[in-house]
Amino acid sequence: MFQTSNLNLVAYEIAKHRDIISSSRNNYELVHYLTSVDIVPRTEAYSHALIDTFLANNVLFSVFELKETGEVVGWVNSSVDGSRNRNGLLGIVVRPEYWGKGYAQEVIEWTLRYAFLNLGYHRMGLSVFAGNERAVRLGFKEEGRIRESLYKDGKWEDTVQMGILKREWKAMQTAKLN
Numbered sequence: 001m002f003q004t005s006n007l008n009l010v011a012y013e014i015a016k017h018r019d020i021i022s023s024s025r026n027n028y029e030l031v032h033y034l035t036s037v038d039i040v041p042r043t044e045a046y047s048h049a050l051i052d053t054f055l056a057n058n059v060l061f062s063v064f065e066l067k068e069t070g071e072v073v074g075w076v077n078s079s080v081d082g083s084r085n086r087n088g089l090l091g092i093v094v095r096p097e098y099w100g101k102g103y104a105q106e107v108i109e110w111t112l113r114y115a116f117l118n119l120g121y122h123r124m125g126l127s128v129f130a131g132n133e134r135a136v137r138l139g140f141k142e143e144g145r146i147r148e149s150l151y152k153d154g155k156w157e158d159t160v161q162m163g164i165l166k167r168e169w170k171a172m173q174t175a176k177l178n
Helices: 014-024 044-057 103-117 165-178
Strands: 007-011 060-066 073-079 087-094 125-128 142-153 156-165
Touching: 007 103, 014 073, 060 103, 073 103, 087 103, 103 125, 103 165, 125 142, 156 165
Parallel strands: 087 125
Antiparallel strands: 007 060, 060 073, 073 087, 125 156, 142 156
16 A cells, blocks of 8 residues: 555545545536536446546556545546656546645655656656646646636636656755755
8 A cells, every 4th residue: 555644545446436536527616627628417427437548548546545534535647658758647636625635745746756766757747727726836847838728617717737857856855855
């Protein structure tokens, strides 16, 4: 089992996690930070198919749970664009009731460490909507911006492409030790 200070990162189990993750696809507060497609109620079959796609197309797909209670806080995934480039893409979902508690930071720090040291990634990318201030503060550098690509709540928002290189991550780790 993998751990952070407050969380256990565990393998996805259909019987234990599927319904929690599927129901999140119908949580408006959460979904409008995750997708640029129309936000409409989704069937259970749609959500299950989406999970199956994530499992098939990601090097890493892990559910993170509170150590003390086992409650599901969210999940993290990472794909890589081929063995030569070692360019990863990170996705993370934190259920709204756990926002603002530092869990995303813990999981992202663990994921970056694991990806750079164990999986051999050279770069990790992250795509977020500009209004998602939590994601923008995670230490990634802005690499590009797709202007007014998301219409949400009556206004246009940009999509921000962010990334971190292994050497930048290493420098951050060294700075933390000093």
